[in-house]
Amino acid sequence: MAKQNAFYAQSGGVTAVINASAAGVIETAREHKDKIGKVYAGRNGIIGALTEDLIDTGKDSAAAIARLKTTPSGAFGSCRYKLKGFEENRAQYERLIEVFKAHNIGYFFYNGGGDSADTCLKVSQISGKLGYPITAVHVPKTVDNDLPITDTCPGFGSVAKYVATSIREAAFDVASMAKTSTKVFVLEVMGRHAGWITAACGLAAEQEGDAPHILLFPEVPFDEAKFLAKVEKTVLEQGYCVIGVSEGLRNADGTFLAESGLKDAFGHAQLGGVAPVIANLVKDKLKYKYHWAVADYLQRAARHIASKTDVAQAYAVGKAAVEFALQGHNAVMPAIKRLSDKPYKWKIEMAKLEDVANKEKFMPRNFIRADGFHITAKCRAYLSPLIAGEDYPPFKNGMPDYVVLKNVAVAKKLKTDFKI
Amino acid sequence: MAKQNAFYAQSGGVTAVINASAAGVIETAREHKDKIGKVYAGRNGIIGALTEDLIDTGKDSAAAIARLKTTPSGAFGSCRYKLKGFEENRAQYERLIEVFKAHNIGYFFYNGGGDSADTCLKVSQISGKLGYPITAVHVPKTVDNDLPITDTCPGFGSVAKYVATSIREAAFDVASMAKTSTKVFVLEVMGRHAGWITAACGLAAEQEGDAPHILLFPEVPFDEAKFLAKVEKTVLEQGYCVIGVSEGLRNADGTFLAESGLKDAFGHAQLGGVAPVIANLVKDKLKYKYHWAVADYLQRAARHIASKTDVAQAYAVGKAAVEFALQGHNAVMPAIKRLSDKPYKWKIEMAKLEDVANKEKFMPRNFIRADGFHITAKCRAYLSPLIAGEDYPPFKNGMPDYVVLKNVAVAKKLKTDFKI
Numbered sequence: 001m002a003k004q005n006a007f008y009a010q011s012g013g014v015t016a017v018i019n020a021s022a023a024g025v026i027e028t029a030r031e032h033k034d035k036i037g038k039v040y041a042g043r044n045g046i047i048g049a050l051t052e053d054l055i056d057t058g059k060d061s062a063a064a065i066a067r068l069k070t071t072p073s074g075a076f077g078s079c080r081y082k083l084k085g086f087e088e089n090r091a092q093y094e095r096l097i098e099v100f101k102a103h104n105i106g107y108f109f110y111n112g113g114g115d116s117a118d119t120c121l122k123v124s125q126i127s128g129k130l131g132y133p134i135t136a137v138h139v140p141k142t143v144d145n146d147l148p149i150t151d152t153c154p155g156f157g158s159v160a161k162y163v164a165t166s167i168r169e170a171a172f173d174v175a176s177m178a179k180t181s182t183k184v185f186v187l188e189v190m191g192r193h194a195g196w197i198t199a200a201c202g203l204a205a206e207q208e209g210d211a212p213h214i215l216l217f218p219e220v221p222f223d224e225a226k227f228l229a230k231v232e233k234t235v236l237e238q239g240y241c242v243i244g245v246s247e248g249l250r251n252a253d254g255t256f257l258a259e260s261g262l263k264d265a266f267g268h269a270q271l272g273g274v275a276p277v278i279a280n281l282v283k284d285k286l287k288y289k290y291h292w293a294v295a296d297y298l299q300r301a302a303r304h305i306a307s308k309t310d311v312a313q314a315y316a317v318g319k320a321a322v323e324f325a326l327q328g329h330n331a332v333m334p335a336i337k338r339l340s341d342k343p344y345k346w347k348i349e350m351a352k353l354e355d356v357a358n359k360e361k362f363m364p365r366n367f368i369r370a371d372g373f374h375i376t377a378k379c380r381a382y383l384s385p386l387i388a389g390e391d392y393p394p395f396k397n398g399m400p401d402y403v404v405l406k407n408v409a410v411a412k413k414l415k416t417d418f419k420i
Numbered sequence: 421m422a423k424q425n426a427f428y429a430q431s432g433g434v435t436a437v438i439n440a441s442a443a444g445v446i447e448t449a450r451e452h453k454d455k456i457g458k459v460y461a462g463r464n465g466i467i468g469a470l471t472e473d474l475i476d477t478g479k480d481s482a483a484a485i486a487r488l489k490t491t492p493s494g495a496f497g498s499c500r501y502k503l504k505g506f507e508e509n510r511a512q513y514e515r516l517i518e519v520f521k522a523h524n525i526g527y528f529f530y531n532g533g534g535d536s537a538d539t540c541l542k543v544s545q546i547s548g549k550l551g552y553p554i555t556a557v558h559v560p561k562t563v564d565n566d567l568p569i570t571d572t573c574p575g576f577g578s579v580a581k582y583v584a585t586s587i588r589e590a591a592f593d594v595a596s597m598a599k600t601s602t603k604v605f606v607l608e609v610m611g612r613h614a615g616w617i618t619a620a621c622g623l624a625a626e627q628e629g630d631a632p633h634i635l636l637f638p639e640v641p642f643d644e645a646k647f648l649a650k651v652e653k654t655v656l657e658q659g660y661c662v663i664g665v666s667e668g669l670r671n672a673d674g675t676f677l678a679e680s681g682l683k684d685a686f687g688h689a690q691l692g693g694v695a696p697v698i699a700n701l702v703k704d705k706l707k708y709k710y711h712w713a714v715a716d717y718l719q720r721a722a723r724h725i726a727s728k729t730d731v732a733q734a735y736a737v738g739k740a741a742v743e744f745a746l747q748g749h750n751a752v753m754p755a756i757k758r759l760s761d762k763p764y765k766w767k768i769e770m771a772k773l774e775d776v777a778n779k780e781k782f783m784p785r786n787f788i789r790a791d792g793f794h795i796t797a798k799c800r801a802y803l804s805p806l807i808a809g810e811d812y813p814p815f816k817n818g819m820p821d822y823v824v825l826k827n828v829a830v831a832k833k834l835k836t837d838f839k840i
Contacts, residue, residue, distance in 0.1 A: 014596045016589075044599035073592035079600040165820055169436075169721035172493035172822060176434045179464035180499040185717060203819065273696070273714075293716035294693075297605060301589035304725055307818065387818035398727065398807035399624065400585055402592060 003035055004106025006322075007049060008057075009042035010074040010141075011081075011112030011119070015155030016162075016303040017314035018111060018141045019068040019075050024318020025109050025139065026057050026065050035326055040103060040410055045079035046110075046119065050092065050420055052099050052412050059408035067403035069315060070393035072303035075405050081420065083119045086126050095418050096123065097130045102413040107325050108134050111318075113142035113153070117333065118357040124331035137321040138333040138353055141314070143300045145196040148359045149351040150335035152386050154317055155300065157310030160200030161387035162302040163189050163244070166295065168204035171211030171242040174291070178240035184231060184282050185242045186292040187212075188275035190299060192248035195219050195363050197299070201244030202375035203383055211242035216278070218248035219363060220372040222257060228285050230373060235288060249274050304400050308389025309344070320348045344385030423455055424526025426742075427469060428477075429462035430494035430561075431501075431532030431539070435575030436582075436723040437734035438531060438561045439488040439495050444738020445529050445559065446477050446485050455746055460523060460830055465499035466530075466539065470512065470840050472519050472832050479828035487823035489735060490813035492723035495825050501840065503539045506546050515838050516543065517550045522833040527745050528554050531738075533562035533573070537753065538777040544751035557741040558753040558773055561734070563720045565616040568779045569771040570755035572806050574737055575720065577730030580620030581807035582722040583609050583664070586715065588624035591631030591662040594711070598660035604651060604702050605662045606712040607632075608695035610719060612668035615639050615783050617719070621664030622795035623803055631662035636698070638668035639783060640792040642677060648705050650793060655708060669694050724820050728809025729764070740768045764805030 008025050010018055022041075029036040041055040042048025048055070055076055057065070068075055083092055100108070108127075110120040117138045124136035140147050145156035167187050174185045191197040195217035202215055213234045216222065234241040249257045258274040275292040282288055313336055320334035331353040339345035367379035375383075393400045428445050430438055442461075449456040461475040462468025468475070475496055477485070488495055503512055520528070528547075530540040537558045544556035560567050565576035587607050594605045611617040615637035622635055633654045636642065654661040669677045678694040695712040702708055733756055740754035751773040759765040787799035795803075813820045 010596070014593055047599065071592070072589055074596035077599055078596045080597070081600050161818055164818075165724055166718050166722070168819060168822070169492055169723060170717040172491070173434055173717045173721040176430070176494035176498045177500070179467065179497055180501050182717075187718075203817075206817075275714075276693070291716050292714070293718050294695075294712070294714045295718070296711050296713035297590040297593045297602075298586050298607075298713050298715070298718075301593040302586070303589060304585055384817060389818065390812070390815055392810070392812070395810055397623075397626075397804060398581055398584075398729075398809065399588060402588070 003037050005038040005040055005104050006036050006107035006109060007040050007042065007100065007105045008109040009045045009048060009111065010076055010078040011045045011110060011116040012078060013143065013300065014074040014078050015141055015143050015300050016072040016158040016306045017154055017311050019071045019073065020311050020314035021111050021139050021141060021154060021318035022075060023065055023068040024315040025322055028319045028322040032322070032326060036107065037104070040105065041076040043407065044077035045081060046083065047079050047081055047420055049096055049099050050418050052414050054103065054410040055407045056410045060405045064403055064405055069311065070303065071402040072301045076407065082115050083122065086122060093122070093126050094130060097127060097132045098414065100134055101132050103410065106134050108136040109139055109321050110136070111139040111141050113144065114147060114358065114360060117147070117353055121331055121353040121357045124353065135325045135328070135330045137325045137329070138356065139317050139321045140333055140335065143197065144191060144194060146194050146360045148356055148361045151338040151346060152313070152336055154310060154314035156196060157307035157313070157386035158302065159190070159197055159299050160203070160383060161307040162299050162305050163187070163197055163201050163295065164203040164387060165305055167201045167212050167242060167244055170293065171204065174240045174242060181289055182291050183235050183240050183288040184279065184290040186275045186279045186290065187244050188247055188273050188292070188294045189244060191218060191246050193218060195246055198244055198246040199363065199367060199375045199379055200383055203380065203387065209238055212244045213238065213241050214243045214373050215375065216243065216245040216249045217368060217372070218246045218250065219368060221252040222249055224281070231282055232286055243278065245274055245278055247274055303393055303402070306391050307387045308391040309386055311391045313346070316348055324350060341381050341385060344388060423457050425458040425460055425524050426456050426527035426529060427460050427462065427520065427525045428529040429465045429468060429531065430496055430498040431465045431530060431536040432498060433563065433720065434494040434498050435561055435563050435720050436492040436578040436726045437574055437731050439491045439493065440731050440734035441531050441559050441561060441574060441738035442495060443485055443488040444735040445742055448739045448742040452742070452746060456527065457524070460525065461496040463827065464497035465501060466503065467499050467501055467840055469516055469519050470838050472834050474523065474830040475827045476830045480825045484823055484825055489731065490723065491822040492721045496827065502535050503542065506542060513542070513546050514550060517547060517552045518834065520554055521552050523830065526554050528556040529559055529741050530556070531559040531561050533564065534567060534778065534780060537567070537773055541751055541773040541777045544773065555745045555748070555750045557745050557749070558776065559737050559741045560753055560755070563617065564611060564614060566614050566780045568776055568781045571758040571766060572733070572756055574730060574734035576616060577727035577733070577806035578722065579610070579617055579719050580623070580803060581727040582719050582725050583617055583621050583715065584623040584807060585725055587621045587632050587662060587664055590713065591624065594660045594662060601709055602711050603655050603660050603708040604699065604710040606695045606699045606710065607664050608667055608693050608712070608714045609664060611638060611666045613638060615666055618664055618666040619783060619787060619795045619799055620803055623800065623807065629658055632664045633658065633661050634663045634793050635795065636663065636665040636669050637788060637792070638666045638670065639788060641672040642669055644701070651702055652706055663698065665694055665698055667694055723813055723822070726811050727807045728811040729806055731811045733766070736768055744770060761801050761805060764808060
């Protein structure tokens with residue numbers, strides 16, 4: 001097989017470890033210079049391919065690429081941009097192939113979640129039709145942990161470690177203050193459709209009575225009376241109550257609590273968080289003093305407290321993607337297979353993209369306790385290994401020392417622009 | 421001097437390192453068993469003394485006490501409870517002395533901020549009047565960094581490191597997403613009256629153009645037009661804009677932005693954070709997609725990313741407090757004196773409590789840039805050493821392994837209860 005270049009892009013919401021996958025792809029490609037020439041990264045994801053805005057990763061040193069392993073976010077820029085179906089917008093795919101042809105790109109590595117897997121599958125299918133076959137491999141990533149087949153999704157383990165650590169720390173704080181001040185603390189975490197991250201908060205509670213005392217999952221419709229009774233009981237028994245709540249918590253009628261009722265001075269609906277809604281409810285009905293926090297991007301960017309397991313898996317899927325491509329596998333994705341819980345053992349195996357694309361993995365109902373307010377032992381056994389180990393980034397001047405790549409542009413070869 | 425027992429209590433909002441001060445007090449007292457008998461801790465601060473609810477710290481092992489150095493929050497419970505003036509409530513002081521007498525307490529160590537320094541001073545002044553002199557030493561602590569004389573207040577450096585790290589990480593995330601998604605990110609931090617913590621966010625910006633791009637201090641009245649113009653300019657130039665805002669940001673008329681205009685479904689004023697107010701303003705006026713986070717207790721409890729300098733200083737003031745007391749100094753406080761910026765050198769010196777109590781240290785005006793939106797080089801030189809060094813806690817099962825002490829109660833000797 002003649003030597004060809006590779007294209008790599010990051011897609012969707014970024015994570016603390018997606019750059020570790022990038023390092024896995026780039027370093028492994030560099031080990032196979034006989035087969036892979038340049039690794040071009042798309043600036044801002046697939047948009048970089050469509051607009052021929054390519055980055056020559058070869059302009060960054062081995063040392064700089066290695067530092068991606070300890071740098072959060074997407075070093076080449078990501079995007080929220082979903083390719084339409086082939087029939088709907090054939091021009092997009094033709095343009096991709098045109099760019100790939102112009103730059104002799106024979107490998108397509110796409111690092112993202114479910115939507116991106118679908119894009120990757122489409123690219124693998126249509127490239128042949130358009131007379132320029134390329135090998136397309138998906139690299140899994142999503143803090144939502146909702147890709148099928150793979151045991152977990154790189155990015156999730158580090159968010160899980162961050163929220164479990166943070167809610168434990170805040171709980172220690174509240175426990176100290178509860179006698180005369182704050183009695184209820186609410187932490188809002190990500191996960192609009194699935195409660196994986198909310199469940200991870202539960203890892204902080206190792207014994208009966210430990211915080212967090214209540215978890216509010218998007219899978220469990222909010223029952224105000226039952227919730228308030230549980231808060232009151234917890235405060236009476238423990239002296240305080242710590243609550244982890246999903247941004248996606250809904251009322252029984254399906255509306256998001258975060259959207260329910262808040263209006264600004266002009267009467268506009270206020271898209272506030274759900275944490276203040278819950279906290280105010282507790283104050284109105286139970287008169288407890290409260291504090292609340294919304295972690296938002298802090299949770300998915302917190303490379304300083306990343307899970308060592310997550311970092312290792314993120315790197316491994318990047319590396320395996322290149323190896324699969326070099327073995328001639330097309331339309332596949334490296335997936336993590338769990339071999340045992342304790343000790344946690346895992347390996348990389350190959351999943352077909354057609355089994356991954358457009359399928360969501362939901363949290364099993366038996367991961368949520370019967371009363372709906374906490375996780376089960378089964379859930380703990382699943383989650384616990386994913387946050388194992390610390391993998392601190394280097395620090396400089398008291399701050400994490402993250403790399404900013406040069407991101408040198410590749411000279412354009414096409415005469416035409418492409419409107420996105 | 422006859423051997424006497426010591427009383428130690430934690431007061432006000434807790435921090436990531438106040439327990440390190442506790443370890444400093446207890447370990448140093450244990451080294452002087454010839455002079456100090458037991459160290460009794462007040463359960464829930466001064467309330468423990470008033471209600472004779474004392475903890476015998478001697479029931480916890482040396483290993484457990486050592487673990488306080490890596491455990492956030494107040495291990496013995498804190499309280500928000502201000503003693504009234506001697507004339508207003510002489511009974512409170514008489515009760516304190518009664519409890520101290522009953523338990524042969526000759527040393528009073530009070531670990532807190534400005535209000536606590538005042539209490540400590542009063543105890544030192546009136547104990548003689550009431551016929552039972554005790555040696556009262558204040559141990560400084562406050563994330564607000566507003567105690568006078570001391571170079572910094574233990575607890576602040578770790579919050580500073582947390583917010584600077586977190587806003588840098590979130591900024592990397594936003595930079596990745598900005599092309600097609602989030603362009604503006606707002607992080608709300610503590611500091612209702614002074615902008616020290618807001619200023620610490622500025623440490624993440626080391627070069628021109630680095631995030632955070634805008635800081636909103638409580639010292640600078642909010643100017644909506646000027647702010648929006650700055651956001652727009654930043655997005656045009658950098659592609660995105662990251663903002664650190666103090667919970668205490670005020671409008672020109674003195675009202676808090678966090679309280680301005682938000683109403684819940686029932687028309688009640690909503691005590692939301694200031695971050696969503698700022699974020700919504702940006703969206704309404706500039707149409708940029710935004711995200712926001714409110715760190716709240718996460719910032720002051722984040723022992724996992726504590727400043728090594730802060731931990732060392734917290735321990736040192738605890739240790740020095742005992743040494744000062746043993747040297748016979750009364751109504752004093754160990755203060756941190758800065759000897760040089762680079763390298764940062766400091767030592768402990770002795771401050772008189774009358775110079776500390778009821779005085780607040782505000783941020784110098786020349787620490788805020790002329791346009792009001794960032795810190796100056798002078799401010800950076802002051803802040804930078806305070807976040808230097810990492811001091812990670814031990815981890816177990818992927819989580820920080822914080823100690824929970826036995827907190828064994830001392831048998832009561834008094835027949836009377838005391839209503840607080």
